[in-house]
Amino acid sequence: xxxxxxxxxxxxxxxxxxxxxxxxxxxxxxxxxxxxxxxxxxxxxxxxxxxxxxxxxxxxxxxxxxxxxxxxxxxxxxxxxxxxxxxxxxxxxxxxxxxxxxxxxxxxxxxxxxxxxxxxxxxxxxxxxxxxxxxxxxxxxxxxxxxxxxxxxxxxxxxxxxxxxxxxxxxxxxxxxxxxxxxxxxxxxxxxxxxxxxxxxxx
Amino acid sequence: xxxxxxxxxxxxxxxxxxxxxxxxxxxxxxxxxxxxxxxxxxxxxxxxxxxxxxxxxxxxxxxxxxxxxxxxxxxxxxxxxxxxxxxxxxxxxxxxxxxxxxxxxxxxxxxxxxxxxxxxxxxxxxxxxxxxxxxxxxxxxxxxxxxxxxxxxxxxxxxxxxxxxxxxxxxxxxxxxxxxxxxxxxxxxxxxxxxxxxxxxxxxxxxxxxxxxxxxxxxxxxxxxxxxxxxxxxxxxxxxxxxxxxxxxxxxxxxxxxxxxxxxxxxxxxxxxxxxxxxxxxxxxxxxxxxxxxxxxxxxxxxxxxxxxxxxxxxxxxxxxxxxxxxxxxxxxxxxxxxxxxxxxxxxxxxxxxxxxxxxxxxxxxxxxxxxxxxxxxxxxxxxxxxxxxxxxxxxxxxxxxxxxxxxxxxxxxxxxxxxxxxxxxxxxxxxxxxxxxxxxxxxxxxxxxxxxxxxxxxxx
Numbered sequence: 001x002x003x004x005x006x007x008x009x010x011x012x013x014x015x016x017x018x019x020x021x022x023x024x025x026x027x028x029x030x031x032x033x034x035x036x037x038x039x040x041x042x043x044x045x046x047x048x049x050x051x052x053x054x055x056x057x058x059x060x061x062x063x064x065x066x067x068x069x070x071x072x073x074x075x076x077x078x079x080x081x082x083x084x085x086x087x088x089x090x091x092x093x094x095x096x097x098x099x100x101x102x103x104x105x106x107x108x109x110x111x112x113x114x115x116x117x118x119x120x121x122x123x124x125x126x127x128x129x130x131x132x133x134x135x136x137x138x139x140x141x142x143x144x145x146x147x148x149x150x151x152x153x154x155x156x157x158x159x160x161x162x163x164x165x166x167x168x169x170x171x172x173x174x175x176x177x178x179x180x181x182x183x184x185x186x187x188x189x190x191x192x193x194x195x196x197x198x199x200x201x202x203x
Numbered sequence: 204x205x206x207x208x209x210x211x212x213x214x215x216x217x218x219x220x221x222x223x224x225x226x227x228x229x230x231x232x233x234x235x236x237x238x239x240x241x242x243x244x245x246x247x248x249x250x251x252x253x254x255x256x257x258x259x260x261x262x263x264x265x266x267x268x269x270x271x272x273x274x275x276x277x278x279x280x281x282x283x284x285x286x287x288x289x290x291x292x293x294x295x296x297x298x299x300x301x302x303x304x305x306x307x308x309x310x311x312x313x314x315x316x317x318x319x320x321x322x323x324x325x326x327x328x329x330x331x332x333x334x335x336x337x338x339x340x341x342x343x344x345x346x347x348x349x350x351x352x353x354x355x356x357x358x359x360x361x362x363x364x365x366x367x368x369x370x371x372x373x374x375x376x377x378x379x380x381x382x383x384x385x386x387x388x389x390x391x392x393x394x395x396x397x398x399x400x401x402x403x404x405x406x407x408x409x410x411x412x413x414x415x416x417x418x419x420x421x422x423x424x425x426x427x428x429x430x431x432x433x434x435x436x437x438x439x440x441x442x443x444x445x446x447x448x449x450x451x452x453x454x455x456x457x458x459x460x461x462x463x464x465x466x467x468x469x470x471x472x473x474x475x476x477x478x479x480x481x482x483x484x485x486x487x488x489x490x491x492x493x494x495x496x497x498x499x500x501x502x503x504x505x506x507x508x509x510x511x512x513x514x515x516x517x518x519x520x521x522x523x524x525x526x527x528x529x530x531x532x533x534x535x536x537x538x539x540x541x542x543x544x545x546x547x548x549x550x551x552x553x554x555x556x557x558x559x560x561x562x563x564x565x566x567x568x569x570x571x572x573x574x575x576x577x578x579x580x581x582x583x584x585x586x587x588x589x590x591x592x593x594x595x596x597x598x599x600x601x602x603x604x605x606x607x608x609x610x611x612x613x614x615x616x617x618x619x620x621x622x623x624x625x626x627x628x629x630x631x632x633x634x635x636x637x638x639x640x641x642x643x644x645x646x647x648x649x650x651x652x653x654x655x656x657x658x659x660x661x662x663x664x
Contacts (some may be wrong), residue, residue: 162479
């Protein structure tokens, strides 16, 4: 560990103490209606949002969409939403997930300000399920919308056991050729957000 | 460095700017990014507060960096990751190659990492029989062209779609003459999907390393970091040691700033948090110094370590927009690169702090409020004092200082200049004005100087 010790010693020599940790105040987005704002934000990042009263309605809506109607291989991780053709938990090697047409994922919480949805890795048998399919649908409860990322991190407990997770905002995209926005760079070519229920009026 | 500076910035910039329509196109492309950034920032009422917090969090992180790195190492290790330390580029490259070689991996997919670019990792691995595929679309384009990225966020911003079409025709067999970005992106998707499926290891950069959890956060729009790490059994995450943030909640501040500053998006499409390896795979995190610990001790320049690599200073810089990223001859170009490069090798990069108008636009857009133009000015003084500036420039500045130091000499110089403007032909005057006069009309000489006029209207001062 010569390298480690040398680097840390150099940093100790050169660091200038005296910059206290700031209090993260004075920030926080406010929106009159979180669900409306979230819907706008999802559209802005290239997603499609469908509002449904309950999971049964989410299922009906999703199955009516071309991304489901035309899909041959479907993995659905939200019970009762979508018609799965196989169980990805029984797949050992994630490479076998290549060729998936649609994956239905559970969303843990949604961020009104930017349209991002937290996908909790522990609820997925494979990380690849987030990026490998042609199309994605995410089911998220309207009650789980928070105003911004500060509120999101306050709710997520990210320490402890090994895990992964991500904020997903819209479908995969690139603008690397003359800044022309192209949807579907490596990951899903579309993202359908099924927003379930409505928010009870806040305090 | 992956590529040695072939020419000093003024020469390389002059070559770039010789193509006038292309220079205008490049200028406008980057200004478009700046406009998008402005629009995104204006939608966040507490934008300035976020910038202040980001600056303060980074200052706190730099002040406590050794402890935070140890805390990060402890937490990452407890979560099952293996942490490696590299003093310099060579050690970093050896560690990465060693990890691949021990597992017999010869096919590596990479998502964007300016650090590995800085370390020259690709040629190092390729010389040892490893196929390295950059999977960010812009990076794949410049990799096919065997050139470095010209911008840290938009690696192929210097290329036109027709050039990329011709390149893909040659490399990927796309239709001759095709240049539709959607068509070309689709071709790259198919090509890279095969590379992802065949890869034995995935390497990513690190946007943020969180000390209090041990997680690394990687942000992409394409999803290439998630593709590259979710299929093969080995994930290598390479980070400069300044990427540490103390707490997970700090990410709320940085993720709200990063994509808005970089591309005007509210957030990147994939902001993925890795805490330990996924079951059945390995996660190795390589923490790299390569001059950073020394920079931490250099007073005017320390804050440059706060950089989150959004590229906003490049998009707004009038010099970058008109000279192109390659003219800087370093991995990180633009205002931030012009501060960082001389810390590694002052003599080689002495021209870079002069590649600025000191307009301060870079500091105004910087999401972590690095005082970039002040640092550029400080570098100029330091480089001149150390004799790293051209003799002609030193002499001219010494002469100017001598003139400006005395009111009598200053007044005489003004009289001479006004006289010369009146009697000498414009062509000769333009030449006397040096490079400044090349594309500019000199002003008409005023009938009298301010001093003369003041004396005339107010009597003696």
